[in-house]
Amino acid sequence: MKSNMDLKQHSQAQQYALKALKTYGAFAETWLGQLDDLAARPNRKEYSPVAAAAAARTIREAVQHREQQKERCCQKCGKQVAFHEFERSMRLFQRIYCGKCFDETCVKRRNRETGVEEKKDIKTVDGTLVQSTGEKMIANWLANARLEYRYDGCLRIMDGFQIRPDFYLPQFDVFIEYWGMDTLRVWGNTVR
Numbered sequence: 001m002k003s004n005m006d007l008k009q010h011s012q013a014q015q016y017a018l019k020a021l022k023t024y025g026a027f028a029e030t031w032l033g034q035l036d037d038l039a040a041r042p043n044r045k046e047y048s049p050v051a052a053a054a055a056a057r058t059i060r061e062a063v064q065h066r067e068q069q070k071e072r073c074c075q076k077c078g079k080q081v082a083f084h085e086f087e088r089s090m091r092l093f094q095r096i097y098c099g100k101c102f103d104e105t106c107v108k109r110r111n112r113e114t115g116v117e118e119k120k121d122i123k124t125v126d127g128t129l130v131q132s133t134g135e136k137m138i139a140n141w142l143a144n145a146r147l148e149y150r151y152d153g154c155l156r157i158m159d160g161f162q163i164r165p166d167f168y169l170p171q172f173d174v175f176i177e178y179w180g181m182d183t184l185r186v187w188g189n190t191v192r
């Protein structure tokens with residue numbers, strides 16, 4: 001009975017300690033590993049694992065908040081970078097770029113990869129300037145079908161992939177990405 005009481009008191013003390021730790025917020029970042037361990041302990045009847053999980057959650061939120069508040073500058077142009085821009089550019093380039101420099105870098109990289117230079121000099125039926133006959137065919141088809149479209153939108157990250165959809169249909173929220181290869185293989189022959 002006595003030892004039970006001791007254990008209970010001990011568990012209570014632990015709980016208070018955990019609650020106290022929680023108030024340190026981001027300053028308690030180094031404790032996160034131990035808190036996770038404590039929170040993951042199976043079949044513990046005491047409240048400590050729950051308190052540990054709560055403390056870890058609060059500290060993580062504080063750390064995230066601190067990261068979001070940090071001032072960061074674009075490595076290219078020096079402009080201040082918003083947190084979502086920072087996250088995105090770190091994920092793709094492991095460098096800090098503002099939205100504009102991010103887009104420019106993506107375009108440069110894409111052009112380098114495909115060997116295609118930005119050149120829009122083909123006119124479609126509605127006067128839009130596009131880059132290839134393939135794109136012209138799509139644009140003409142959309143225009144003839146009286147479907148509203150936007151050509152050559154911004155770069156987007158979708159499901160972790162970097163894409164720059166050539167056409168966007170706002171009525172349907174649909175992107176069309178034309179893979180600008182001018183050659184098409186049919187029956188083993190190359191048709192241009």
Ligand SMILES: [Zn+2]
Nearest residue numbers: 074077098101
């Ligand atoms: Zn920049």
